[in-house]
Amino acid sequence: xxxxxxxxxxxxxxxxxxxxxxxxxxxxxxxxxxxxxxxxxxxxxxxxxxxxxxxxxxxxxxxxxxxxxxxxxxxxxxxxxxxxxxxxxxxxxxxxxxxxxxxxxxxxxxxxxxxxxxxxxxxxxxxxxxxxxxxxxxxxxxxxxxxxxxxxxxxxxxxxxxxxxxxxxxxxxxxxxxxxxxxxxxxxxxxxxxxxxxxxxxxxxxxxxxxxxxxxxxxxxxxxxxxxxxxxxxxxxxxxxxxxxxxxxxxxxxxxxxxxxxxxxxxx
Amino acid sequence: xxxxxxxxxxxxxxxxxxxxxxxxxxxxxxxxxxxxxxxxxxxxxxxxxxxxxxxxxxxxxxxxxxxxxxxxxxxxxxxxxxxxxxxxxxxxxxxxxxxxxxxxxxxxxxxxxxxxxxxxxxxxxxxxxxxxxxxxxxxxxxxxxxxxxxxxxxxxxxxxxxxxxxxxxxxxxxxxxxxxxxxxxxxxxxxxxxxxxxxxxxxxxxxxxxxxxxxxxxxxxxxxxxxxxxxxxxxxxxxxxxxxxxxxxxxxxxxxxxxxxxxxxxxxxxxxxxxxxxxxxxxxxxxxxxxxxxxxxxxxxxxxxxxxxxxxxxxxxxxxxxxxxxxxxxxxxxxxxxxxxxxxxxx
Numbered sequence: 001x002x003x004x005x006x007x008x009x010x011x012x013x014x015x016x017x018x019x020x021x022x023x024x025x026x027x028x029x030x031x032x033x034x035x036x037x038x039x040x041x042x043x044x045x046x047x048x049x050x051x052x053x054x055x056x057x058x059x060x061x062x063x064x065x066x067x068x069x070x071x072x073x074x075x076x077x078x079x080x081x082x083x084x085x086x087x088x089x090x091x092x093x094x095x096x097x098x099x100x101x102x103x104x105x106x107x108x109x110x111x112x113x114x115x116x117x118x119x120x121x122x123x124x125x126x127x128x129x130x131x132x133x134x135x136x137x138x139x140x141x142x143x144x145x146x147x148x149x150x151x152x153x154x155x156x157x158x159x160x161x162x163x164x165x166x167x168x169x170x171x172x173x174x175x176x177x178x179x180x181x182x183x184x185x186x187x188x189x190x191x192x193x194x195x196x197x198x199x200x201x202x203x204x205x206x207x208x209x210x211x212x213x214x215x216x217x218x219x220x221x222x223x224x225x226x227x228x229x230x231x232x233x234x235x236x237x238x239x240x241x242x243x244x245x246x247x248x249x250x251x252x253x254x255x256x257x258x259x260x261x262x263x264x265x266x267x268x
Numbered sequence: 269x270x271x272x273x274x275x276x277x278x279x280x281x282x283x284x285x286x287x288x289x290x291x292x293x294x295x296x297x298x299x300x301x302x303x304x305x306x307x308x309x310x311x312x313x314x315x316x317x318x319x320x321x322x323x324x325x326x327x328x329x330x331x332x333x334x335x336x337x338x339x340x341x342x343x344x345x346x347x348x349x350x351x352x353x354x355x356x357x358x359x360x361x362x363x364x365x366x367x368x369x370x371x372x373x374x375x376x377x378x379x380x381x382x383x384x385x386x387x388x389x390x391x392x393x394x395x396x397x398x399x400x401x402x403x404x405x406x407x408x409x410x411x412x413x414x415x416x417x418x419x420x421x422x423x424x425x426x427x428x429x430x431x432x433x434x435x436x437x438x439x440x441x442x443x444x445x446x447x448x449x450x451x452x453x454x455x456x457x458x459x460x461x462x463x464x465x466x467x468x469x470x471x472x473x474x475x476x477x478x479x480x481x482x483x484x485x486x487x488x489x490x491x492x493x494x495x496x497x498x499x500x501x502x503x504x505x506x507x508x509x510x511x512x513x514x515x516x517x518x519x520x521x522x523x524x525x526x527x528x529x530x531x532x533x534x535x536x537x538x539x540x541x542x543x544x545x546x547x548x549x550x551x552x553x554x555x556x557x558x559x560x561x562x563x564x565x566x567x568x569x570x571x572x573x574x575x576x577x578x579x580x581x582x583x584x585x586x587x588x589x590x591x592x593x594x595x596x597x598x599x600x601x602x603x604x605x606x607x608x609x610x611x612x613x614x615x
Contacts, residue, residue: 096389096390096394099386099390123539124418125417126398126539128382128386129385132387133390135387141355143470144379144383145383165379167287167288167477167534168477169476171472171474172472174469229424229425230406231425232423233423233425238570240585241585241587242586242587243582243589244588249591256571259587263569265491266491266548
């Protein structure tokens with residue numbers, strides 16, 4: 001079985017600060033492997049461990065050359081090989097152009113895959129759109145909002161997974177080849193061990209650019225993107241209200257109740 | 269860059285999502301309400317709801333869609349559509365879009381909408397804006413979709429200029445729900461769908477609904493009592509549950525509480541959990557990380573209870589009490605109980 005894990009390197013959004021004119025202050029902001037993708041890597045490795053032999057995991061990303069760090073981390077965790085899809089012409093791609101580029105790289109350079117695993121969201125863009133778009137481009141089925149893989153059914157060449165929906169948990173069987181979008185799971189992603197880190201540091205990661213893909217320049221990057229960011233701004237903050245401080249808890253909660261009743265928001 | 273003749277594309281479409289009891293979900297009504305405003309800014313362009321169901325009567329559903337603002341309802345019926353599937357729903361809606369050419373297609377940002385919308389936009393080579401919180405028509409007559417990015421720290425205003433339909437998924441509970449007007453009627457067009465069961469590559473084997481301890485689901489609750497790291501352990505959520513039972517609310521949780529395993533993911537409020545907009549939101553022992561705020565700041569009234577006077581949650585709260593949750597919340601429940609006993613009701 002051949003598994004492809006698609007990852008993204010993202011700025012740690014918890015660290016982000018903005019200048020007055022809304023440009024991101026990059027200094028001091030760490031680049032990390034998108035947390036949802038880290039669960040994707042972990043889930044792929046667990047599946048490989050449960051099936052045993054004859055499984056390879058390729059981790060890939062589209063991004064600038066420094067995104068190799070995220071690939072190396074995934075190799076250190078236990079992926080077998082990596083692919084960097086990188087070209088200045090891919091810059092400023094929206095989810096359409098990203099999915100087109102990633103899916104073409106899979107078609108041209110990974111080929112006979114059985115399973116593709118993505119994170120449900122990237123914490124910078126939060127769109128959750130690239131995974132399903134890649135699945136559509138490759139004309140394969142998908143399951144989104146996956147919490148765990150239950151089992152691989154060799155006889156059906158299918159995968160049974162748990163999917164979180166609005167009001168409960170579904171168990172879904174998907175024919176392979178197919179694509180999963182992972183939520184955070186109930187298990188934690190492993191820490192790479194020394195041997196893994198050394199292997200990752202030695203690894204030569206191949207890079208493919210536009211010339212290596214069966215794509216036209218007007219299908220990628222900003223040019224290939226149907227959406228256009230007209231402007232961006234910071235949200236006007238909700239204003240701070242009042243702190244109730246009457247000296248003791250009982251007086252505080254009684255004043256709170258009075259205020260909530262005045263606002264007519266206490267329903268019962 | 270791919271381009272289409274945008275003049276050929278007319279009308280505002282809203283995907284009509286049904287819940288497991290075959291009721292129209294709230295976000296569909298919110299979208300129909302907003303579609304009325306967009307239509308007014310586009311010289312009265314037609315609002316169409318798109319309804320996919322199994323065989324059976326759809327009269328009541330169409331009436332409900334009309335009351336909320338649909339001028340027309342496309343009904344696609346086939347027993348293979350009785351349950352949602354990525355494969356068939358994407359195919360049916362894509363085919364309908366290609367045939368009828370709407371200018372705008374609005375979809376709720378639910379687990380269902382977010383599952384199929386990117387497949388349709390990819391196939392149609394058109395723009396899809398995720399998880400919008402506001403929609404308007406700009407001076408060029410384009411749909412201007414506003415969405416939070418970077419964990420809610422930055423708002424982006426996104427346009428789809430050269431391709432159609434202009435597609436968006438929109439967060440539930442952010443746009444205002446319209447007053448239904450049951451005197452309105454809608455034209456109903458039934459569409460025949462040619463579907464092949466062999467196209468189904470996924471199958472739902474089992475479904476386990478979440479246990480709701482307080483009897484109220486978080487995405488439907490008028491009052492939410494959410495707890496975070498400040499609760500210190502899973503057992504302490506009992507004080508929130510008691511308050512929730514007292515005032516008819518649901519219990520929610522921050523990501524920290526869910527990651528710690530104290531509460532299920534279904535109760536998580538925030539960027540990667542649920543977006544909620546209740547009348548009253550209690551943030552108990554929640555510091556107010558930006559990702560959490562993104563999921564609850566459209567609440568009408570926010571109450572923060574936290575030991576740390578510098579917690580960012582106080583910056584968005586209408587009322588704040590500085591103190592230990594495990595002391596303040598039981599006191600609040602106690603006083604509400606007393607009031608109920610003395611007056612017979614709280615409000």
